[in-house]
Amino acid sequence: MLFEQATGFLAGKRTAAVVTHIRPDGDAIGSASATIMLLAAHGIDAAGYVGQYDEMPAPLRTLPLGKQFHCTDTLPDVDLIVVVDCGSLARTGLFEDHIRAHADRTLIIDHHASNACEAQVNVVCPEIESTCSLIWQWYQETNTEITAPAANAMMGGLLTDTAQFRYGRPAARDIAADLVKHGADEGALVHTLIDAISAENLQRIGAALAGLSIHQMGQKRVVTIEACDMDIPTLERIVDFTRGIDDADLIAVLKRLDQDTAAVSLRSQHLDVSRIAAAGGGGGHRNAAGFTVHGWTMADLREFLAQHLDD
Numbered sequence: 001m002l003f004e005q006a007t008g009f010l011a012g013k014r015t016a017a018v019v020t021h022i023r024p025d026g027d028a029i030g031s032a033s034a035t036i037m038l039l040a041a042h043g044i045d046a047a048g049y050v051g052q053y054d055e056m057p058a059p060l061r062t063l064p065l066g067k068q069f070h071c072t073d074t075l076p077d078v079d080l081i082v083v084v085d086c087g088s089l090a091r092t093g094l095f096e097d098h099i100r101a102h103a104d105r106t107l108i109i110d111h112h113a114s115n116a117c118e119a120q121v122n123v124v125c126p127e128i129e130s131t132c133s134l135i136w137q138w139y140q141e142t143n144t145e146i147t148a149p150a151a152n153a154m155m156g157g158l159l160t161d162t163a164q165f166r167y168g169r170p171a172a173r174d175i176a177a178d179l180v181k182h183g184a185d186e187g188a189l190v191h192t193l194i195d196a197i198s199a200e201n202l203q204r205i206g207a208a209l210a211g212l213s214i215h216q217m218g219q220k221r222v223v224t225i226e227a228c229d230m231d232i233p234t235l236e237r238i239v240d241f242t243r244g245i246d247d248a249d250l251i252a253v254l255k256r257l258d259q260d261t262a263a264v265s266l267r268s269q270h271l272d273v274s275r276i277a278a279a280g281g282g283g284g285h286r287n288a289a290g291f292t293v294h295g296w297t298m299a300d301l302r303e304f305l306a307q308h309l310d311d
Contacts (some may be wrong), residue, residue, distance in 0.1 A: 030157030114283025129168030148183030
């Protein structure tokens with residue numbers, strides 16, 4: 001069974017910290033919340049943590065347990081650390097050094113191809129569409145009851161990481177059906193996590209998309225977009241809009257997080273963008289990946305892409 005070693009690793013544990021990645025998304029908070037509930041069902045007192053000072057976006061706080069996550073630089077002294085949905089330990093942000101120093105008490109559960117499996121126990125399956133899908137499997141293997149809050153948490157991650165089932169295995173729809181049976185409200189989750197947007201933020205997205213640039217780099221056509229002065233959910237919506245671009249080999253979105261820091265999101269229908277992201281110190285999936293940069297201009301991004309497009 002996929003989680004046999006992970007389940008055995010829980011023996012004797014009484015307290016746990018469940019960590020997910022900085023600038024979290026639906027799969028991050030959904031999988032972390034569902035993990036906290038699974039651990040509680042097995043007698044382990046757990047709480048959720050994000051290694052950043054910034055508060056989580058409001059839509060994510062509507063997920064079950066979403067308001068109870070701690071955004072901080074310090075983890076408590078616990079028996080077990082569970083790291084979910086992090087393509088690398090660097091994605092744990094302010095917790096990275098602590099987790100590396102306590103790898104012997106750490107369990108990693110993830111679906112990113114870039115994951116180096118650096119914990120005592122690692123459940124890493126790049127072929128699975130979301131970490132929430134993996135947590136659902138853990139519920140099945142341990143015969144843990146899926147409550148309505150757990151079902152909504154996992155459905156939130158499944159919806160966002162599959163782009164409402166545009167991607168992923170056929171089994172993802174079977175998982176969704178089971179979650180609905182256990183109380184997941186798919187319509188409400190789609191509205192809150194995916195569709196809801198203010199008129200002002202829609203204007204900002206329009207302005208960013210209007211400024212996109214098209215570049216011919218060798219035999220490949222590359223689209224670049226710069227986005228700034230937006231909250232994290234709105235920045236991610238710009239990436240969502242790029243999915244419809246069908247005449248580019250690569251789409252790169254430079255998302256400015258503050259005056260110095262930016263996140264680069266890469267998307268492609270046929271290139272392995274995880275390799276390009278790895279060259280920038282990041283990672284992700286074959287068709288969707290990213291990395292963080294400091295002090296970059298759009299010219300820096302274009303130069304980087306030209307150098308690594310054929311990696």
